[in-house]
Amino acid sequence: MHQPPMQMHSLIEDLKDGSRLLALLQVLSGQKLPVERGRILKRAHFLSNANTALQFLHSKNIKLVNINPSDIVDGRPAVVLGLIWTVILYFQIEENTRVLEQLARRSSVTGQEARSATATPTGTAPSAGAQASPAARGGARRTLLNWARTATRSYGIDINDFGSSWRDGKAFVAIVHCINPTCIDVNATERMATQERLDKVFKVAEEDLGIARLLDAEDVNVRDPDEKSIMTYVAQFLHKYPDPKAVAQPATGAARSPGQEVNEIADWVARTRQALSALRPPQQDDFMSFKSVKNDASERYLRYEKLKTLGLQVPGHVWTRVDEEWNSLERLLSEWQSHLDSRLPEPLLSVVQWITGAETFLEAGDDAPTEADERTAKLLTASLEEHMSFFGELPRVEAELRRGAQLPAAAQLPPQQLAHIDKRLKAVRGQAHRRWVRLKYLEHRCCIIAFLILMEGRVRAWTVKLGHQPRVEQMLHEYQTFVSDRNVFHEFEQAFIEMKQVADAFVKEGGVGPQEKEVVVHFINEVGERWRSVSVELQCLPLHARGGEIPGRASGNALFKFSLSVLSCWKKFSQGSEALSSWMDTAETMVTQSEEQKLEFFQDVPSWLAIMCD
Incomplete structure (x- = not known):
């Protein structure tokens, strides 16, 4: 607040000598005030400085009740804090009352002119001072309250005080958005918790609007917020933006058509691009100039994108020209930022x-x-x-x-x-x-689709006639290796759980729009259905053997069980065939033997027929 800067470590202690209080008043008022200085200052000098400060405040018609110079020098906390609050009220709020009066008179000029012929018997208009807005009258608190109501009226916010009306943070959001709609997304803040909303709006106000962060979320999100603290913070908005809507919607006289807006934006982009092309130090070294142009460009670009969706009767070459100008402007802004970064x-x-x-x-x-x-x-x-x-x-x-x-x-x-x-x-x-x-999400999606395709291909390969023993042995080995050893059912279930978790995170945190969300949900449902179909086929597979279909469906791993059964039959058949072939060889020699010998040998024929037909 002073050059060289004065440091304040303790409000009560550091104001005792009166020098810092006078320095503060000089900065706020822009007026030079006499200060007692010297290496050795005594109480009399302190009292003199404090008295000079109080007399200056009296000259501003600031009402001071029961505040004496000795109260400041003696460091009485209640008195000092009350004095500082009075200074805040005056310089942060009541000083802006004159600005509000000017705005009220300016907005009523048209109405006064229309009524000038009938307002008085003489046909003269009422004086400007008589038209002061109620928002500009009634003291600092009422002035600030009415200003806040005006700024938030279109947002459906009901502001009745500087306490509970501000606790949920929505009033702060409305004021910031009213001043500059590009700074904050009102709909996004609606979905936030109160603490998060307050942190967000205080941060945006500080970074984009230059409003010092005098409050933390914990100061406001309480049962009874401190009204003086909130008034002090809100007063900063009034001080910097007495007419908040004029920042986002600058008055340009008569209403403009969308087509005129396009032309105005095109002209602004062209002028700004030319100006930036010629930019040189020291202007190029000024960050605040860069930020001002950057914010202005962002605001106009949002409006331009909105105009492009309205189907305006604007020649195509105009859109093309503006797009090209925007690209050039973005490049120049990027170069300007790089220059500032390099320093x-x-x-x-x-x-x-x-x-x-x-x-x-x-x-x-x-x-x-x-x-x-x-x-x-x-x-x-x-x-x-x-x-x-x-x-x-x-x-x-x-x-x-x-x-x-x-x-x-x-x-x-x-x-x-x-x-x-x-x-x-x-x-x-x-x-x-x-x-x-x-x-x-894309990685998991790709892997689970590939897994399903592999499983569906296996099921198609296994849904065939079992054929001869080598084919049965091959299928049994494939099933054992692919399904049983890998525990494929558990493997897929785990993969599907992970897929759903990743998809849920993608929908919530991946900046997914409504249409893409529907696609994700449909994909998860489709994968679930396909897996249910494949798992049923794996567990209850229709099997074929001996050239014909086995119609029944067993529970459990039917393919594995049935393959074992068929393989057992093939082994039994092979063993029986070898024994029968040996018996047939012997039978061919027995036909030349005696009747008694043939009768004894061939009495086993029914047993062999039963074995081969089993």
Whole structure:
């Protein structure tokens, strides 16, 4: 607050000599005030400084009740805190009442002119001072309350006080969005918990609107928030943006048609591009100028994208020209940011260089093949490994940013520039996480489809006539190796559980839209149905043997059990065939023997017939 800067360690103690209080009033008012200085100051000098401060406040018509110079010098907490609150009320709120009056008079000019012929018997308009808005009257608290109501009226927010009306954070969100709609997504904050919503809006207000973070979520998300604290914080918005809607919707006179808006945006982009092309130091070194142009460009681009969806009767070459101008402007803004980055001290320079590389990495996108085959799976696995290798550096970079922000060199930078770097790094973290969950989902999707295709192919191969003994032995070996040894049922169940978990994370955290979410849900359901069909076929497979179909379906691993049974029959048949062949050879010699010998030998014929027909 002073050059060289004065430091405040204890509000009560540091204000006792009156010099810092006078320095504060000089900064706030812009007026020079006499200060008692010297190496050895005594109580009389302290009282003189305190009296000068109080007399100055009296000259501003600020009502001071029961505050004496000795109260300040003696460090009476209640009096000092009351004095500081009075100063805040005046300089942060009541000073803006004049601005509100001007806005009220400006907005009523048209109405006054329309009524000028009938407003008075003489046909003259009422005086401007008589038209002051109620928002500009009634004291600091009422002024600020009415300003907040005006800013949030279209958001359905009911503000009745500076306590519970602000506890859920929605009023803060409405004010920030009213000032600049590009800063914050109202719908997204609706889904947040109160603590998260408050943290978000305080952070955005500080980084994008320059509102000092005087509050934490814990200060507001309580049963009875402190009204003075909230008034002090909200007063910053009034001080910087007395007419909040004018920031997002600058008045340009008569209403414009969408076609006129397109032309105005095109002209703005062309002018800005030309200006940036000619930009040189020291203007090029000013971060706040860069941020102002960047925010303005972002706001206009959102509006431009909206206009493109309205089906306007705008010649195609106009859209093409504006698109080309936007691309050039984005390139120039990127070069300007790179120039500002290059001037940063270490380790901040290394941090922004890594962030730039990460942004380029993420913008490259992923063109993974749609085929669910081994090649695709390998490509996805390689992409995941590359991703984890690159973004494994993120914790180190975040630590470097925190360290760099604490170094003396960082104190020479605008706080908004450090906040901008932090915002870029957090955006990279969010985008990287969304890319990772998408790649993980695609990898699991590819693997489970390939597994299903393999299983379905096996089932088709096994749903055939069993054939001769070698074929039965081969099928039994395949089933034993593929199904039993691998425990394929458990293997797939585990893979399917993991697939559903990855898909759920992808839907929740991967930036998935409604249509893509439906595709994911449909895929999971389809995989479940296909697996149920395959598992039933595996466990209750229709088998064929001896050239004919076995119609029954047994429970359990029917193919394995039946194959064993058929193999046993083939072995029994082979053994019986060998014995029968030997018996037949003997029978051929027995036909020449005596009747008694033939009768004894051939009495086994019924037994052989029974064995061969079994």
